[in-house]
Amino acid sequence: MPTHPILIAGQWRAAKASGTFRAENPATGEILPDEFPVSTWADCDAALNAAADAATVLRVTPPEQIANFLTGFADRIEARKIELVETAHAETGLPKAPRLADVELPRTTGQLRQAAAAALDGSWALPTIDTKLNIRSTLAPIGTVLIFGPNNFPFAFNGVAGGDFAAAIAAGNPVIAKAHPCHPRTSMILAEVAFAAVKETGLPPATVQMLYQLAPEEGLRLVADARLGTVGFTGSRAAGLKLKAAADAVGKPFYAELSSLNPVVILPGALAERGAKLAEEFTGSCLMASGQFCTSPGLTILFASEAAEQFIVGVKAKLESTAPGTLLSSGVARNLAASVRALQAAGAELVVGGSPLAGNKFANTLLRVSGEMFLSSPEKLQTEAFGNASLVVVVRDAAEAANVLVHLEGNLTGSIYSDTAGKDDALYAQFAPLLRPRVGRLLNDKMPTGVAVSAAMNHGGPFPATGHPGFTAVGIPASLRRFAMLQCFDNVRPARLPAALQNKNPSGKMWRLIDGNWSQENLGE
């Protein structure tokens, strides 16, 4: 089988490759037959040039056309659903059903359709008009967006089909996707589908481009290139921070979703009231997708008590009685083992699990540590163990719990469970203000693993969870605003204004901030 081509400048063409790679079926260990190229700078350079031309066209492309592409793409994904699910299953080990077929694929097409609606509506861009001074402004496309997709969502966060992709396109930008090397064939099919939709809807051919793999130094060069508008990265902290540094050095916005422990605080009243139920809820959340969600609960704070010991025993029993799932790759399995060892080295004790198993699996793992020990080494004990492992911090009292909370790094989420009768309210009032500024999303009585695609969602948070605490990667329309620059038009002649800023409301539905009030009206004519 020849090496697969890459999608550059409106063509599937042979890469200028420095080498090739194949993916692995993590469940079987089998090396999959398809061969994919490792691109050199020549491919990046061609993609950047083609994208720059596409960006110019997209800036003046009617929103209807962009929306048609996004919905057409969603339709075409559904038409190839069986093949996509089979391929992603082979490349990731994720279950075909319900996960891939019934959850992730519908979520992906749902995101694309929501993004289409947002593009059509246009309100995402916060168009603002000062009629007295005739100054008008709006968010506008930032230029080519380079998207690095992660390993853990082959559809919903894929660089060529996922949430960042949908948001970047809906905001009017071309995308260069860097596929995740763990699921290249899935990415290839998605790119084929996307490109067919591009052609069908007449968008510039280079609106969607895709490379499979790059040498690390080419990646650093790519994120810093002047032709690029911005970068969306979801992946490991180590890789993300290197790329971020390269982008920062040239003043380029870099939207990263990195690591997160998603702390959970279970207050004593809640534990007393419904400890067994919470153990079940917690274990279910921990094991969802074998713990390979960005929002998997990695660190739980309990107050030392008999109830806490019972909770731990309950979780242990459930972890022991549940068959471990296949991890996404041998790399994930190796990293998980290393992270668990690092937590142990820092003072955490194994409650259950801790050992690698055959077939890229890892025993369902729970560790525990005292609050005192945690506070002696808070950085090491916040090592992310990506996969089916979680750490419980057992604190002596409220003061120690508060001290643990203020030592937490930035996280995507933080949950607090309290009893329903109000016994925990004083502790809630003490802890919530400590947790709140350290997390993007605060939950009550709920595990963090469900990330709804809602306008009010924040899938973001303070560094190192992301690169900027003001933005969300999930939730339309807010996620579009990452891929935009603010453009002001001062005394610009009426016919030269973008449609969103002309007196007439372009769709009759667009929300615009006119002299301080949000309105869907036309401006007085």
Added chain:
Amino acid sequence: MPTHPILIAGQWRAAKASGTFRAENPATGEILPDEFPVSTWADCDAALNAAADAATVLRVTPPEQIANFLTGFADRIEARKIELVETAHAETGLPKAPRLADVELPRTTGQLRQAAAAALDGSWALPTIDTKLNIRSTLAPIGTVLIFGPNNFPFAFNGVAGGDFAAAIAAGNPVIAKAHPCHPRTSMILAEVAFAAVKETGLPPATVQMLYQLAPEEGLRLVADARLGTVGFTGSRAAGLKLKAAADAVGKPFYAELSSLNPVVILPGALAERGAKLAEEFTGSCLMASGQFCTSPGLTILFASEAAEQFIVGVKAKLESTAPGTLLSSGVARNLAASVRALQAAGAELVVGGSPLAGNKFANTLLRVSGEMFLSSPEKLQTEAFGNASLVVVVRDAAEAANVLVHLEGNLTGSIYSDTAGKDDALYAQFAPLLRPRVGRLLNDKMPTGVAVSAAMNHGGPFPATGHPGFTAVGIPASLRRFAMLQCFDNVRPARLPAALQNKNPSGKMWRLIDGNWSQENLGE
């Protein structure tokens, strides 16, 4: 006279100083009598701790109280107007009237009052409610804001009274101001006034703190400190980029307003139609505050023609016949001379001026360069000459003009002048798309020097004009959003929600995005 104290942790107290400095009267060369301390890390550390405590209180302080502080501060500034104007005049050489007394001071108090109104209203935070999923989100205070004020606006951009200060406080954050060492006494008076208003309105005493000066290495340490939420910096590109790198390395948002040439394109029809008037308008803009505005027109593109030569002759005559103003400091005068020499070394020819004059003045200066020469050295020929000097690029034809435009760095503004009869429309249509993505604010038939405090203003732009193209430093309420993080509340119990996200609209006037529509209503009860 003893060294002045600094404002830390609710006290005017002696700095732990490594040395002292005095400001200079740039008009007379006189060293002013007041002695100010250069703080060591001990002062920074104390300020950071005090601010962190204040931040916790401010997060739950009613907006009315914050608004009262801002308006009370504005009132008190007006009460000390004469002293402030005298002091700023002595420290900066800027004219007392109209500039300081009638323009900048009213602008400063106007900003504080607009910020108060924005704090009270709360709509700036884009509160968003998904009633179906019970997910609610809002922008919320990011934590302590460190503000570096620039030399060129002793009131309106002062770290302890200017636009960044007003926005940071209105968004609910404490401020640590780093005064500009060129106008320490002005900053001291403003801090006294601010602190009196803090005490009067019962805000946490460390809501406003101020240091005068720091060793560069302490500044780098300060911007990277974990206790700090973010930084607002207005100043030189060299200093700003060093601080930005330190903040970037620890993932801290850094809002910088750096350099800008504010390109102006005068199309042939406009030049033919009203060349003499444009020469006057241009010269007036160039010489405003001796060219020491962030939006001073530093680079103008003309098409080679007799009309262009007449324009240049006209500008030259006006520059020669206008008395040069005093520059802000001897440092500004030295840097301006060096920048003009650098432009000459890169191939620009002097049309008029080019020489330092006595009393921290510089001859009003115009340089010119051909489009061809510009394109041979575009980076060097975009050296910012901060002060009363400007460069004209004379291009051969439209293709060369377009080529110059695509070589422009990111700028705050870009202006295009075209004729009123439509003869320039084809060129406008060609050039505007090239200029638009490179500037934050696009103007028609207008010089860039007026920066209105409007909700629709963008005083921002692509790097290196600023550190992020999505934000504005001027224009309320958008400027508040720099000093915020996105906070989502998922299933949080009703009484625990911030007022802005509860069912009842807290003011009855706050705009909230409820299920996709902006509304001022309460949620159904």
